[in-house]
Amino acid sequence: MYLQILNLNKHFSTQNGNLVVLKDINMNILEGEFICAVGASGSGKSTLLRQIAGLDSPTTGFVQIDGKKVTGPGPDRGMVFQHYTLYPWMTVQENTEFGLKLQGLNKKERREKASYYLTVVGLTKFSHSLPKELSGGMKQRVAIARALASEPKVLLMDEPFGALDIHTKESMHEFMLDLWQRTGITIFMITHDVEEAVFLSNRIYALGSRPGTVRKEISIHLPERNHAIKRESVFHDYRDELMDLLRQHGQEALVAAA
């Protein structure tokens, strides 16, 4: 099972002519990898994610998952957004079951599957709470459980921790790594937070801005994945490399825009 992006280009026609948002994107992701696409604003990373999700279609090129071309949205790609993710009138249990309900599973199957994934994300005690009673981190955990309940081939995440405070973010990072190790699911996450990307992923695509292109592909090898590693030089080296890469291309973009 793997995710392939082939010669993907995305243009938007605007009042000022053709806007090239993504240019010649090529990516090959193996099953079970944790990939981050990192870029500054204007790098088209959200647009790229939407192409993979099928919420938008490329101008040229295509996305392929497990040999099948992506033509539209579907539960084989679980999606976690940054905001407004849960249905506010449904309980945590109902939210998690919802995808399965849409797909036609019966009550018993739905409940079992959803309960399992709620246990995986550690929110069984809150099954009957409404979203408004939950903290930001808990809401995102429910969103993750909901996406995982459909047992997707790949989990897509759009800056999922961007709205959280730094302490919640750190515990969510631990949670994500643990989840990944336990489920072995393929994860494609976009973020502008370089440290987050280095901490979580085993491979990073650094995206340049305006237009969005793949500047560099970096494999991350860290001896261990815990918060202490952030003080080590190996972590700093990766972080500095990425920051320099993004800064350089950010400046080029500013100059080009002027």
Next chain:
Amino acid sequence: MIQPIPSVKPSSNLKPTVFWRLAEDIPKPLSTGLMITSIAAPLLLWWLITTFGNIDPKFLPSPGRVLEAFGRLWSTRELLKDTVASLWRVGVGFFAAALCSIPVGILMGSFPSIRALFEPLFGLIRYMPAPAFIPLLILYLGVGEEPKITLIFMGVFFFNALMVMDTVKFVPKELIEATYMLGGNRWQTLREVIFPHVLPGIIDACRINLAAAWQLVIVSELIAATEGLGRRISVAGRFLKTDEIFVGLIVIGIIGLCFDLLFQYFLRVSCKWSSQKR
């Protein structure tokens, strides 16, 4: 001895206050007291003017006379008959209009194609005052119940459809896209996501339009009816029975308020998830 610090400029331009708090809560006793005053003060004023002023009772009846008139009309069952007639008309007209306008409004709000088809027409008709249709309705439908109920239907349908349409635009796009990503198709999204999300907005639109319908029914009765609260006022006016006019007005006002409170209750009970305070 320690000298007091000479007065310096205050640190804040915001003087403490209780009554004039802006968008902030006031103490509950004050709030309750003011609300009671809102009703009690005019009543008291009314009583004082009619007792101690030299006013012709035909001009402004005293609260006592109005209460007597209420007793009279109630015991002869005329008031009940009128109230039931008006309520029935508004009930049927409003219910039919709500039943039709809610789905239409949701469809218009969800599908730009349907909106483009209906919005120009609805937008135009909505500005035509419903009472102006009364002569036409009497011409087409006679003087029975039909023209009055049709009038209420028309007065509510277009406004309600447009208001319901507007509630749909507040459904976050991410919610709809999340539904697609969970395997939902458009019909499921409409039924399971858009509809529950807009329900509080729909109940609120109905609350507002019921108030309009209630006014409309009274107006239609002022013009052509054999019974009803509006008819009662019109007849009383012709015979200068101002006390009966007051009874009619007060009953109309109280019923309208009850409708409003009823809908506010529906809203609270059915939409606990909606974090908006009303």
